[in-house]
Amino acid sequence: MDLYEALYTTRAMRRVKPDPIPLDVQQRIMDAAVRAPSGGNQQGWRFLLVDDQATKEKLAPLYKDAVGKLWETFYAGQLAEAEARPNDPDSISFLKVQKSANWLGDHFAEVPLFLFPFTQFDPTGSSIYPAVWSAMLAARAEGIGSCITVILSFFYPNEVNEILGVPTEEGWAMQGCISLGYPTGTWGVATRRPAHEVTYRNQWATDVGFETTEPLWPPRT
Amino acid sequence: MDLYEALYTTRAMRRVKPDPIPLDVQQRIMDAAVRAPSGGNQQGWRFLLVDDQATKEKLAPLYKDAVGKLWETFYAGQLAEAEARPNDPDSISFLKVQKSANWLGDHFAEVPLFLFPFTQFDPTGSSIYPAVWSAMLAARAEGIGSCITVILSFFYPNEVNEILGVPTEEGWAMQGCISLGYPTGTWGVATRRPAHEVTYRNQWATDVGFETTEPLWPPRT
Numbered sequence: 001m002d003l004y005e006a007l008y009t010t011r012a013m014r015r016v017k018p019d020p021i022p023l024d025v026q027q028r029i030m031d032a033a034v035r036a037p038s039g040g041n042q043q044g045w046r047f048l049l050v051d052d053q054a055t056k057e058k059l060a061p062l063y064k065d066a067v068g069k070l071w072e073t074f075y076a077g078q079l080a081e082a083e084a085r086p087n088d089p090d091s092i093s094f095l096k097v098q099k100s101a102n103w104l105g106d107h108f109a110e111v112p113l114f115l116f117p118f119t120q121f122d123p124t125g126s127s128i129y130p131a132v133w134s135a136m137l138a139a140r141a142e143g144i145g146s147c148i149t150v151i152l153s154f155f156y157p158n159e160v161n162e163i164l165g166v167p168t169e170e171g172w173a174m175q176g177c178i179s180l181g182y183p184t185g186t187w188g189v190a191t192r193r194p195a196h197e198v199t200y201r202n203q204w205a206t207d208v209g210f211e212t213t214e215p216l217w218p219p220r221t
Numbered sequence: 222m223d224l225y226e227a228l229y230t231t232r233a234m235r236r237v238k239p240d241p242i243p244l245d246v247q248q249r250i251m252d253a254a255v256r257a258p259s260g261g262n263q264q265g266w267r268f269l270l271v272d273d274q275a276t277k278e279k280l281a282p283l284y285k286d287a288v289g290k291l292w293e294t295f296y297a298g299q300l301a302e303a304e305a306r307p308n309d310p311d312s313i314s315f316l317k318v319q320k321s322a323n324w325l326g327d328h329f330a331e332v333p334l335f336l337f338p339f340t341q342f343d344p345t346g347s348s349i350y351p352a353v354w355s356a357m358l359a360a361r362a363e364g365i366g367s368c369i370t371v372i373l374s375f376f377y378p379n380e381v382n383e384i385l386g387v388p389t390e391e392g393w394a395m396q397g398c399i400s401l402g403y404p405t406g407t408w409g410v411a412t413r414r415p416a417h418e419v420t421y422r423n424q425w426a427t428d429v430g431f432e433t434t435e436p437l438w439p440p441r442t
Contacts, residue, residue, distance in 0.1 A: 125346020
């Protein structure tokens with residue numbers, strides 16, 4: 001797969017089929033992931049693949065509860081606003097994300113594979129999320145949808161660490177949970193605020209010197 | 222460029238030529254970067270491209286100093302060990318990274334372009350480093366080398382924010398500094414600890430079920 005196609009079409013794909021992901025595909029994903037950079041090339045990372053049904057069923061109620069907490073805390077204001085004005089474009093987009101997130105909350109144990117990344121002493125996340133995003137891009141090339149979520153680390157880190165046997169006393173910390181599975185939907189370019197609106201040059205809030213109204217991929221012929 | 226080629230060969234490329242990066246190339250890089258995921262698709266990010274010589278010269282001494290501090294603090298132990306046993310493979314690798322990092326410390330103002338990413342309220346980094354890594358991968362496809370470094374945010378966040386005019390009172394926080402330029406060296410697959418040594422299945426410290434001694438890319442024919 002072309003790099004730009006992967007970068008433009010690897011969107012959050014929460015709704016997936018229960019079909020298992022073959023071991024050789026998992027291997028290609030992880031072999032690509034560990035090529036990512038990490039501070040001083042320290043590779044202070046571990047990855048835990050979870051496909052055991054009993055383990056997923058222990059995690060599922062925690063995840064469902066965390067999703068509920070998300071709407072009651074971080075996104076309470078946005079949710080109230082979206083529900084008050086359900087026909088606004090921003091509301092439509094927000095409620096779509098909410099519905100999709102709730103799907104994962106309700107169907108966690110049916111997702112065939114999860115990837116839990118861990119780091120030791122990475123205060124910024126810069127030494128783990130490149131590897132995580134590489135795994136998600138490689139998954140895309142393999143026809144596998146993924147979604148990164150960090151809500152388990154916000155709401156239930158201790159419970160998850162205990163279920164997975166993580167030696168937290170050694171400083172290992174969960175950095176999220178990535179769902180992986182063959183998608184039920186179709187790939188497409190996600191809607192985003194244009195680059196020139198969020199990019200400045202040399203000083204904050206200056207014009208960056210280019211402007212794009214439509215995504216540059218796929219190339220117009 | 223093939224996705225896997227990009228994932229395997231986008232290694233830290235600190236040594237670059239002073240040649241400027243054309244605006245349309247910068248635009249393609251940033252247009253790809255903003256397709257990355259962010260928590261709840263909030264896109265709470267800003268990017269600042271720095272190519273102004275005077276601005277780079279203000280940042281350069283801070284960066285050089287931060288590199289020096291790095292060896293005196295985080296990596297002091299490893300450096301002492303590497304210098305004591307310079308012929309060990311680990312030492313050779315560490316001293317190579319150090320030499321390369323020092324090059325960037327000494328030549329900061331000669332690098333044609335820097336990308337500074339910022340987020341509002343992203344405690345994990347999971348909502349910015351996918352976009353940053355996408356920018357670095359897109360740069361790779363454009364023949365541009367990059368390196369992510371977070372040392373300015375560790376040692377001189379206030380000074381850098383002031384130089385760049387960042388409204389920190391609004392919660393915007395610098396998440397690193399990515400150098401960009403046409404490389405003087407050649408691309409290659411970086412050496413990493415194999416995936417199966419850092420990946421477990423269902424429980425910490427278990428066998429993941431696959432083993433790879435050589436990188437899976439390029440494919441063996």
